[in-house]
Amino acid sequence: MKDPRLPSALRDNSLSIGFGVLLLLALIGQAFAGVAQYNLEARTAGLAEIGLWRYVTSSTFAVDVAENWQSEYLQFTLYILLTVWLVQRGSSESKPPEEAGSEDDAKEMVGEFAQPDSPESAKVGGWRTGVYSVSLTLVMFTIFVLSWAAQAVAGRVAYNEERMRDLLDPLSLGDYLLQPEFWNRTLQNWQSELLAVGSMAIFAVFLRQRSSPESKPVGMPHDETPSS
Structure with missing residues (x-):
């Protein structure tokens, strides 16, 4: 059944859009968790910490x-x-x-x-x-x-x-x-x-x-x- 509250293009592509949004959120979460883990290990080893942008690149x-x-x-x-x-x-x-x-x-x-x-x-x-x-x-x-x-x-x-x-x-x-x-x-x-x-x-x-x-x-x- 069509949902009249959603624009046609959004409704017809909601599966790919939904997974795309979830993928982006997961990547963002991975980036923040990853840089935190990296810096934790760096502090333990006496090395310099890095920022988020440097980590994701x-x-x-x-x-x-x-x-x-x-x-x-x-x-x-x-x-x-x-x-x-x-x-x-x-x-x-x-x-x-x-x-x-x-x-x-x-x-x-x-x-x-x-x-x-x-x-x-x-x-x-x-x-x-x-x-x-x-x-x-x-x-x-x-x-x-x-x-x-x-x-x-x-x-x-x-x-x-x-x-x-x-x-x-x-x-x-x-x-x-x-x-x-x-x-x-x-x-x-x-x-x-x-x-x-x-x-x-x-x-x-x-x-x-x-x-x-x-x-x-x-x-x-x-x-x-x-x-x-």
């Missing part, structure tokens, strides 16, 4: 943000791609088992089966339609790679700052990528995202949230998988 803040972003985009890249072929019977997060695999052009509404209001890239066929058909995965994977690269670069700078304080030689990027510190940061984020997606797929078989598109209807049997 530092490698320490950058690596913390990038390592979380890359794991989130890895999660969605894998989820989007693997749910083409892998299924979970009864889960709203899965296709019905009989629909596993690639869909035909008619169901995907591409080429001759495109609708008048379909995106132009779905109508033209050839390589443009082929690329557009996997564009969501491509963009998600690209952001994951860029975020992971940012984590590596910023993490190396932050790691070398600690080494220099200990009078140790800085490491090259290649050497840093072989360090346990880098893989500890990476894998602890990956495992949490994989756990979240896997548990959501299972929980959605048996648990419900009324009126949410991420849930089956409350009265649907556990072993019935909603059709897409």
Whole structure:
């Protein structure tokens, strides 16, 4: 039901706007908490404290943000791609088992089966339609790679700052990528995202949230998988 109190553009984009606002608030909170923690450690070590702006432009803040972003985009890249072929019977997060695999052009509404209001890239066929058909995965994977690269670069700078304080030689990027510190940061984020997606797929078989598109209807049997 439409809410007459909200402007149309705001209502129609309220999900992305809402998450954007929450993201901004979380980043602001992380910045204030992070600089407080940094300065606490600096005082303990007898080092100079820094201000908020210097902290949010530092490698320490950058690596913390990038390592979380890359794991989130890895999660969605894998989820989007693997749910083409892998299924979970009864889960709203899965296709019905009989629909596993690639869909035909008619169901995907591409080429001759495109609708008048379909995106132009779905109508033209050839390589443009082929690329557009996997564009969501491509963009998600690209952001994951860029975020992971940012984590590596910023993490190396932050790691070398600690080494220099200990009078140790800085490491090259290649050497840093072989360090346990880098893989500890990476894998602890990956495992949490994989756990979240896997548990959501299972929980959605048996648990419900009324009126949410991420849930089956409350009265649907556990072993019935909603059709897409």
